[in-house]
Amino acid sequence: MKPNVLLAISGGVDSTTAALLLKQQGFNITAIHFRLYQTDNQQTKDNELQLIADKLDVPLVHLDISKEFSDTVIPYYTSEYLAGKTPCPCSFCNLNIKWRYLYQYAKEKRFDYIATGHYAQIAEVNGMYRIRMGADPAKDQSYFLWNLPQEYIARSIFPLGSLLKSEVKSIAAENGFKQLAQKPESMGVCFLKGRNYRDFIEEWNPLENDTTGEIVDENEKTIGQHDGVHHYTVGQKRGIANLPKNKCVTQIDATTKRIHTGTWDSLFYDTLRITNCTLTGFKPGEYTNFTVLVRGFGRNPVEKCTIKMGDNGDAVIELNDPAWAPMAGQPTAIYCDDILMGGGYLHSAWNR
Numbered sequence: 001m002k003p004n005v006l007l008a009i010s011g012g013v014d015s016t017t018a019a020l021l022l023k024q025q026g027f028n029i030t031a032i033h034f035r036l037y038q039t040d041n042q043q044t045k046d047n048e049l050q051l052i053a054d055k056l057d058v059p060l061v062h063l064d065i066s067k068e069f070s071d072t073v074i075p076y077y078t079s080e081y082l083a084g085k086t087p088c089p090c091s092f093c094n095l096n097i098k099w100r101y102l103y104q105y106a107k108e109k110r111f112d113y114i115a116t117g118h119y120a121q122i123a124e125v126n127g128m129y130r131i132r133m134g135a136d137p138a139k140d141q142s143y144f145l146w147n148l149p150q151e152y153i154a155r156s157i158f159p160l161g162s163l164l165k166s167e168v169k170s171i172a173a174e175n176g177f178k179q180l181a182q183k184p185e186s187m188g189v190c191f192l193k194g195r196n197y198r199d200f201i202e203e204w205n206p207l208e209n210d211t212t213g214e215i216v217d218e219n220e221k222t223i224g225q226h227d228g229v230h231h232y233t234v235g236q237k238r239g240i241a242n243l244p245k246n247k248c249v250t251q252i253d254a255t256t257k258r259i260h261t262g263t264w265d266s267l268f269y270d271t272l273r274i275t276n277c278t279l280t281g282f283k284p285g286e287y288t289n290f291t292v293l294v295r296g297f298g299r300n301p302v303e304k305c306t307i308k309m310g311d312n313g314d315a316v317i318e319l320n321d322p323a324w325a326p327m328a329g330q331p332t333a334i335y336c337d338d339i340l341m342g343g344g345y346l347h348s349a350w351n352r
Contacts, residue, residue, distance in 0.1 A: 004111045004112050005111060006030055006102065007029050008114070008116045009052070011045065013169060014118075015117035016177055022159055030058060031058050034101065036065065036190070039193070049062075061105075073096070074204055078201045080329045081229075081230040084229050084253060085252075085328045085329025086233045088144070094148065103151070112155075119140055120145060121135070130340060136165055142340045146331060150280060198228070202230075212225065214259070215261060217247075229257060233327060234326075235264075235325035269351055272323070276344050277313050277343070278344065292334050318352065326346050332344055
């Protein structure tokens with residue numbers, strides 16, 4: 001009997017091609033689309049999804065979890081910014097919404113596997129199921145999956161993990177989805193729908209307390225006023241009048257409502273503290289054979305590091321080479337070669 005797979009489908013080229021590949025591999029597929037938020041053209045979107053499912057010849061299930069999404073992901077996103085942090089909604093959503101409901105539905109309906117169109121791979125290492133980086137370095141999405149538990153990973157399939165994006169588009173085009181393959185990719189945070197995130201925060205989380213305050217330089221001298229801590233992120237220069245060319249935001253203090261500025265070079269840090277740290281299959285101790293992917297204002301490369309684990313979910317990461325502008329609230333993913341071992345949320349950074 002062919003294994004049954006529940007595939008999360010968005011209507012884009014990636015999840016559609018994932019369905020094509022799974023069918024070619026002999027799986028019985030049911031596509032499931034999660035409605036995470038309401039859109040102005042919801043009916044059009046639903047019709048497009050049904051056309052794709054019909055063309056693939058697979059059943060399509062719609063699951064409205066917009067309330068769960070708005071009760072979980074949106075408060076996280078808005079409150080993190082108001083606390084002076086820079087959140088990553090995708091990582092948070094993957095664990096708390098997408099994989100949770102995908103796994104739950106699959107378990108209830110007795111599917112053998114769950115699948116998505118993520119650019120990542122699965123490997124079994126010493127009896128543990130691990131996520132590996134995708135073959136396409138420009139599209140690798142393993143970083144966003146650092147917090148998935150074993151029961152989710154063990155039943156997951158990533159059909160696109162060994163492919164380049166160009167290959168995925170070619171497969172789609174060759175199988176009757178040429179228009180979809182040529183469609184521009186959606187970028188940014190999905191639920192913003194192109195809106196400015198600052199406006200979104202104020203719409204969803206009306207500010208009960210005044211978050212405006214002073215902008216200060218390295219000597220704590222006031223050089224201006226700002227219109228709310230949620231308008232800024234570490235490394236930012238734009239939006240601060242009269243700031244010298246080599247200066248940017250270096251710290252956001254939501255308690256004092258101060259935006260600190262300094263030089264770009266002052267944002268290089270070689271020691272990081274992360275919270276909610278998960279290293280699946282390891283006991284607390286000191287580990288030296290890891291690399292860490294730190295994403296700051298830009299995109300930092302994978303760096304060699306030593307990790308010192310605590311008993312309370314905290315960890316201290318000592319980088320061989322400093323990372324630029326790591327931001328509080330951002331996920332920090334931990335790898336051994338291309339194997340994702342876990343990660344946590346960045347709390348603070350300093351130099352040894």
